[in-house]
Amino acid sequence: MGRTISVPNRGEIITMLHATKTVSAAFIIAASCLGVSASGDYNPSLDIVPMHEIAPLDLDWLTEDDRLRDEESLPYRFAQPHESFITPGNDGIWDRDDSGRLRWRMRISSKGAPHLNFGFEHYDMPASAEMMIESVDKWSIRGPFTADDAQEGELWTPMVMGDDLFITITCNDADRFQLEEGVILTKINVGYRGFQTPQSDRGTSEACNHDVECPLCDEWWNEIPAIAMYTINGSLVCSGSMINNTSNNEDPLFMTADHCGVRASNDQALVVYWNHQNSFCRTPGSSQSGGNGNGNYNQTTAGSQFLTTNSTYDCCLIRLNSSPQESYGITYAGWSRSNSNAGGRVIHHPQTAEKRCSSIDALYSNSQYWGVNYDEGRTDYGSSGSPLFNSNRQIIGMLCCGGSFCSNDSDDYYGKAFIGHWSGLAPYLDPQGTNQQSVDTLNPNNLNTGACCWLGNCYQVEEENCNNVDGDYQGLGTTCGSVDCANPDPTGACCTGTTCSISSQANCSGTYLGDDTDCSDDPCAPDPTGACCVGTTCVITTEAGCSGSYKGDDTTCSGSSCLADTDAFSGLAYSIVGQNLVDDAEPTWTVDVYAVLGDGCRLDAVAGDTSTTKMISTTSSFYQNQYGGNTSASINPALYSAFPDLRYDSFVTIGSLDQTGNNLADIGIDFNAFENGGAIDSSDGSWFITPDDAQGDSGEFSNESCESGNGVRIARLTVRDLSASVYVEALFQGKDASGITWQATGSMSIVNDNCNVLCEGDTNTDGIVNVSDLLAVIASWGDPYDVNDLLTVIANWNCGL
Numbered sequence: 001m002g003r004t005i006s007v008p009n010r011g012e013i014i015t016m017l018h019a020t021k022t023v024s025a026a027f028i029i030a031a032s033c034l035g036v037s038a039s040g041d042y043n044p045s046l047d048i049v050p051m052h053e054i055a056p057l058d059l060d061w062l063t064e065d066d067r068l069r070d071e072e073s074l075p076y077r078f079a080q081p082h083e084s085f086i087t088p089g090n091d092g093i094w095d096r097d098d099s100g101r102l103r104w105r106m107r108i109s110s111k112g113a114p115h116l117n118f119g120f121e122h123y124d125m126p127a128s129a130e131m132m133i134e135s136v137d138k139w140s141i142r143g144p145f146t147a148d149d150a151q152e153g154e155l156w157t158p159m160v161m162g163d164d165l166f167i168t169i170t171c172n173d174a175d176r177f178q179l180e181e182g183v184i185l186t187k188i189n190v191g192y193r194g195f196q197t198p199q200s201d202r203g204t205s206e207a208c209n210h211d212v213e214c215p216l217c218d219e220w221w222n223e224i225p226a227i228a229m230y231t232i233n234g235s236l237v238c239s240g241s242m243i244n245n246t247s248n249n250e251d252p253l254f255m256t257a258d259h260c261g262v263r264a265s266n267d268q269a270l271v272v273y274w275n276h277q278n279s280f281c282r283t284p285g286s287s288q289s290g291g292n293g294n295g296n297y298n299q300t301t302a303g304s305q306f307l308t309t310n311s312t313y314d315c316c317l318i319r320l321n322s323s324p325q326e327s328y329g330i331t332y333a334g335w336s337r338s339n340s341n342a343g344g345r346v347i348h349h350p351q352t353a354e355k356r357c358s359s360i361d362a363l364y365s366n367s368q369y370w371g372v373n374y375d376e377g378r379t380d381y382g383s384s385g386s387p388l389f390n391s392n393r394q395i396i397g398m399l400c401c402g403g404s405f406c407s408n409d410s411d412d413y414y415g416k417a418f419i420g421h422w423s424g425l426a427p428y429l430d431p432q433g434t435n436q437q438s439v440d441t442l443n444p445n446n447l448n449t450g451a452c453c454w455l456g457n458c459y460q461v462e463e464e465n466c467n468n469v470d471g472d473y474q475g476l477g478t479t480c481g482s483v484d485c486a487n488p489d490p491t492g493a494c495c496t497g498t499t500c501s502i503s504s505q506a507n508c509s510g511t512y513l514g515d516d517t518d519c520s521d522d523p524c525a526p527d528p529t530g531a532c533c534v535g536t537t538c539v540i541t542t543e544a545g546c547s548g549s550y551k552g553d554d555t556t557c558s559g560s561s562c563l564a565d566t567d568a569f570s571g572l573a574y575s576i577v578g579q580n581l582v583d584d585a586e587p588t589w590t591v592d593v594y595a596v597l598g599d600g601c602r603l604d605a606v607a608g609d610t611s612t613t614k615m616i617s618t619t620s621s622f623y624q625n626q627y628g629g630n631t632s633a634s635i636n637p638a639l640y641s642a643f644p645d646l647r648y649d650s651f652v653t654i655g656s657l658d659q660t661g662n663n664l665a666d667i668g669i670d671f672n673a674f675e676n677g678g679a680i681d682s683s684d685g686s687w688f689i690t691p692d693d694a695q696g697d698s699g700e701f702s703n704e705s706c707e708s709g710n711g712v713r714i715a716r717l718t719v720r721d722l723s724a725s726v727y728v729e730a731l732f733q734g735k736d737a738s739g740i741t742w743q744a745t746g747s748m749s750i751v752n753d754n755c756n757v758l759c760e761g762d763t764n765t766d767g768i769v770n771v772s773d774l775l776a777v778i779a780s781w782g783d784p785y786d787v788n789d790l791l792t793v794i795a796n797w798n799c800g801l
Contacts (some may be wrong), residue, residue, distance in 0.1 A: 103170045240254055308421070397416055475491075572596065624674075719752075732744050768799070
């Protein structure tokens with residue numbers, strides 16, 4: 001289809017070399033400098049180069065470990081990392097090459113490995129130095145790597161085929177000391193699958209998938225070059241996409257999935273592989289389609305800058321340290337913030353294989369994800385992070401998870417990053433703050449021209465030049481190969497976002513306004529937008545695009561614009577459990593914190609957001625029991641008799657005081673500070689239960705005024721220093737008595753104002769002695785309770801009311 005150049009295989013190259021009667025002097029010189037004769041014979045003198053050898057990998061163990069990793073939806077692993085500390089100052093051998101330059105060499109081997117790659121986490125290469133990495137048989141060569149290849153003081157190399165490689169660095173005499181001190185090989189990643197590994201079960205996608213050269217992707221030629229696969233830390237692989245911004249300025253932004261693991265701590269350990277795709281369409285379902293193709297891994301970019309990530313919507317945005325070479329022909333994919341569900345294609349790299357294309361049978365909204373059921377093609381491990389395009393060829397999500405394979409018809413899920421994490425993406429995708437809802441793919445390789453039909457002939461020119469001769473302009477980016485100027489299609493105004501151009505209807509990638517229409521009077525001006533409430537979720541969209549309640553033009557989502565007035569939640573309350581209930585070096589007091597709810601209402605989640613980050617804090621510190629945990633789901637009541645202080649550990653909850661029948665879960669909260677007595681801070685996390693978990697049902701409790709209240713316990717906290725205070729602030733969600741979802745925010749300052757006297761017989765420590773305590777004694781009869789505890793409950797009946 002003319003979009004890629006077929007690279008001859010090794011046999012074809014050998015045939016061409018034998019057919020060539022002359023060999024250039026440059027080839028002879030290059031070969032001799034690499035220690036190989038012009039005829040390609042191996043030089044035995046290379047055996048003197050010291051070798052760092054890594055034992056063959058345990059493939060049986062890796063196979064089982066990869067199965068477990070797949071069950072946990074971890075990124076696809078293709079290599080096993082090995083720590084090293086190899087430097088030109090302490091290892092290898094020094095001599096001179098044929099030109100007289102200093103040369104350092106080291107040999108790295110791991111028998112049976114199909115490929116290796118390296119991480120130099122300390123890389124200060126002298127300006128005169130060059131490094132080559134090559135297999136012993138000279139078939140696979142990477143380099144030269146120079147000082148210009150440093151990525152924030154690091155260098156991570158692309159994959160090199162072979163299990164026995166040479167690292168060679170040459171430099172000027174004056175730069176030897178800098179080289180000895182400045183270059184340290186710290187990671188040797190030993191491959192075992194992927195990257196066209198010969199084993200039939202490694203490195204290939206399943207046969208049902210379609211190459212991007214197949215008809216299924218014919219109309220997606222503008223988006224295909226944007227998609228790439230990348231490795232992280234030299235051992236994991238995912239897919240991702242270059243992505244456009246509203247400035248159309250070729251900012252090298254690259255988007256992928258959060259779970260692939262790119263972070264600020266490892267963003268330099270990224271190597272992107274471009275245009276790895278088959279040169280022709282292999283028949284889907286054939287054995288050829290299920291095997292290795294003829295794509296190559298020669299087009300790479302290394303290093304990046306971590307920008308933003310979001311685990312809930314499983315998205316990650318980075319900026320590459322350098323733009324891909326112009327010769328790669330890379331494009332920048334468009335995107336949309338729309339909540340519409342018209343699906344187009346998924347373009348991805350399954351298991352490091354050649355780029356594939358899958359079409360969509362059904363696309364539906366599923367909470368923070370787009371659910372996808374495929375028509376043609378599927379995804380596989382390694383496809384994580386690949387983009388989901390809508391029918392307008394704009395990305396609407398990145399692949400998170402799912403169970404789709406050729407062998408089934410299961411669904412995949414793509415995070416709604418452009419809806420749910422727009423606040424994190426906007427500074428980069430909309431740097432001028434235009435509030436655009438979408439942008440189209442930017443193709444800088446064919447930026448200003450289109451096909452122009454004039455006097456029955458076709459010319460590739462700019463629109464203005466076509467109009468100057470009264471030609472029939474077919475649209476920006478069209479080519480003469482796709483236009484029949486003997487019978488040209490009628491043209492009209494085409495709106496691509498807010499940009500108007502003249503195009504035929506077939507070549508309009510946006511909204512076609514009709515034959516013979518023009519771009520006068522700004523017909524593509526955007527419709528006004530405002531706040532749209534879908535349930536309790538607020539998005540900014542047009543009135544026509546709002547699938548819920550439109551609040552009016554120019555309204556915003558600030559505050560709680562979509563939270564319905566509700567009597568379900570009336571604030572927070574607390575109940576002092578007692579003082580000095582634990583064996584601690586300082587005086588302590590223990591308090592239960594409650595969300596106060598209306599009768600019949602329930603609580604399902606407690607969350608922090610960007611405006612509510614300090615969820616629980618104290619002016620002193622929180623007591624933490626070594627046998628406890630951060631949530632009530634970690635409190636084991638079987639340990640109470642041996643460790644009675646465990647009852648008064650500090651933890652968060654919904655309803656329950658221990659793990660008995662407890663379905664509490666949490667996401668996105670870093671409890672590290674809390675575990676050490678500090679605060680709980682979260683701008684994007686929560687603890688929660690499902691709406692059918694009984695522990696979220698409201699019930700009676702005694703509040704700080706010794707009055708009866710109705711609500712759900714959200715925390716038990718034991719605080720050091722009797723004069724200390726506690727502050728609680730959070731976003732709450734649940735259902736009212738009629739089953740309607742409510743959301744509200746609440747906050748409270750708490751001091752040790754103990755109107756509640758700790759009641760003997762209060763076995764469940766809710767501040768009241770009643771039938772609940774009697775049932776607790778009976779339920780745990782013999783361990784730890786006996787007849788004395790029963791009599792204590794009866795003697796103190798109704799204490800706390």
